[in-house]
Amino acid sequence: MSTLSNPLALIAEITHRCPLHCVYCSNPLEMIAAKSELATADWTRVFSQAASMGVLHVHLTGGEPLARNDLTELIKSAHRAGLYINLITSGIGLSRERLQALVDAGLDHIQLSFQDSAEEPANQIAGTKAHAHKIELAEWIREHRIAFTTNLVIHRQNMNHLAEMIAFLETLGPNRMEIASAQYYGWALKNRSSLMPTREQVENAIEVVADAEKKLKGKIRIDFVVPDYYARYPKACMGGWGQKSILIDPAGRALPCHAAGVIPGLAFDNVREHALDWVWRESAAFKKFRGESWMPEPCRSCDRRAEDFGGCRCQAFLLTGDAAATDPACSLAPQHFVIEAALRSTTPEVPAAAGATLNWEYRPNPK
Amino acid sequence: MAAPNDSDRPRLAAGCRWGGSAEARVLLVPEGAIRVQGPGEKILQLCDGSRTFAEVLAELEQAFSQGDPAKIRADAARFLEQLHDKRVVDY
Numbered sequence: 001m002s003t004l005s006n007p008l009a010l011i012a013e014i015t016h017r018c019p020l021h022c023v024y025c026s027n028p029l030e031m032i033a034a035k036s037e038l039a040t041a042d043w044t045r046v047f048s049q050a051a052s053m054g055v056l057h058v059h060l061t062g063g064e065p066l067a068r069n070d071l072t073e074l075i076k077s078a079h080r081a082g083l084y085i086n087l088i089t090s091g092i093g094l095s096r097e098r099l100q101a102l103v104d105a106g107l108d109h110i111q112l113s114f115q116d117s118a119e120e121p122a123n124q125i126a127g128t129k130a131h132a133h134k135i136e137l138a139e140w141i142r143e144h145r146i147a148f149t150t151n152l153v154i155h156r157q158n159m160n161h162l163a164e165m166i167a168f169l170e171t172l173g174p175n176r177m178e179i180a181s182a183q184y185y186g187w188a189l190k191n192r193s194s195l196m197p198t199r200e201q202v203e204n205a206i207e208v209v210a211d212a213e214k215k216l217k218g219k220i221r222i223d224f225v226v227p228d229y230y231a232r233y234p235k236a237c238m239g240g241w242g243q244k245s246i247l248i249d250p251a252g253r254a255l256p257c258h259a260a261g262v263i264p265g266l267a268f269d270n271v272r273e274h275a276l277d278w279v280w281r282e283s284a285a286f287k288k289f290r291g292e293s294w295m296p297e298p299c300r301s302c303d304r305r306a307e308d309f310g311g312c313r314c315q316a317f318l319l320t321g322d323a324a325a326t327d328p329a330c331s332l333a334p335q336h337f338v339i340e341a342a343l344r345s346t347t348p349e350v351p352a353a354a355g356a357t358l359n360w361e362y363r364p365n366p367k
Numbered sequence: 368m369a370a371p372n373d374s375d376r377p378r379l380a381a382g383c384r385w386g387g388s389a390e391a392r393v394l395l396v397p398e399g400a401i402r403v404q405g406p407g408e409k410i411l412q413l414c415d416g417s418r419t420f421a422e423v424l425a426e427l428e429q430a431f432s433q434g435d436p437a438k439i440r441a442d443a444a445r446f447l448e449q450l451h452d453k454r455v456v457d458y
Contacts, residue, residue: 054388056395086398109397145381176454
């Protein structure tokens with residue numbers, strides 16, 4: 001086996017608390033309560049350990065990172081450690097003054113989430129009123145010399161007006177747009193039948209994005225995440241299990257990705273007890289699917305195994321019950337039929353008729 | 368978007384900066400890091416927002432005095448245009 005390289009990114013899920021209740025939230029179904037969250041000093045130690053291991057980026061995410069009162073302090077300590085700081089936020093709770101403080105503390109990049117271009121559907125997805133504030137916030141962000149990304153999650157209910165949403169986001173003046181298809185874990189998996197787009201919607205979205213890329217070239221960079229249910233091959237999830245990134249959850253558990261907690265039998269070590277470097281090298285959860293020795297056929301002899309690593313372990317578990325199966329999103333997977341069945345069983349009407357009540361399950365807030 | 372004009376003053380875009388270790392300097396950008404070595408690193412060091420593209424070229428011609436000025440111009444322009452499209456360089 002080749003020598004293990006260091007992680008490049010630290011995903012710091014600093015809290016699961018959030019004022020939004022998005023129906024496709026990437027947080028686990030079992031969320032961590034405020035009283036179990038790591039203290040400021042714990043995060044400071046983790047940031048400095050990460051930087052000395054060669055980690056370049058920290059992604060402050062949640063929940064809503066702004067829900068932590070010590071966010072400015074956390075940014076300061078990550079900046080002191082030499083990390084590039086990304087803040088992934090809904091912007092709720094961010095005043096002009098607080099933004100100034102975060103920038104002064106060393107924030108490099110803010111990624112602001114949008115649910116839609118129009119107020120009503122945006123609030124319907126988020127389960128709260130948030131849209132108007134985000135528009136005002138975008139203006140404040142542009143006053144600073146930090147990178148500004150807008151993030152938009154696309155799905156069955158909003159994909160038909162993607163062109164309109166891109167035009168709206170363009171007016172906010174970001175450097176970068178992330179247009180991400182909902183990924184079916186946790187809350188999104190519960191709501192999959194209302195979120196899954198049709199093939200026609202996906203094909204249309206690909207064209208709309210290609211047109212926007214052409215039009216906005218040199219002005220706004222677009223990163224587009226296509227839905228893997230419609231792809232021929234699976235996504236190269238996390239750049240390989242335990243290869244590029246390490247995620248620390250609000251309570252200090254170290255995971256290879258956002259969803260890894262769903263896989264039964266994995267023991268996650270905690271940064272309260274172990275140094276980050278030890279976790280990266282020694283934690284059994286990280287070793288479990290690192291490299292190729294765990295791979296079943298057809299992955300094991302597949303030419304693409306070094307490109308997509310057999311896809312996503314969490315998706316394999318959630319859809320087949322076996323985390324070591326080939327990701328069923330792969331058209332070569334023995335259990336690809338579960339993806340085909342899921343595509344057949346989605347809500348028939350696209351999108352739901354105006355005023356129709358969708359059978360959403362909103363993500364609640366941890367205690 | 369086109370290549371820089373002589374009077375443009377290229378510089379790293381907002382949220383793009385140097386980082387990494389002394390031995391392995393990288394350009395840190397949102398969601399990534401770009402390893403820039405050799406002439407590319409030299410070009411970006413000169414792109415500090417104070418020099419015009421013409422001034423950057425003049426300094427490159429001195430630094431690479433064996434090179435053909437027309438090729439230096441073409442290479443530097445293409446390099447900056449690519450980074451501009453990735454929103455790493457502004458001008």
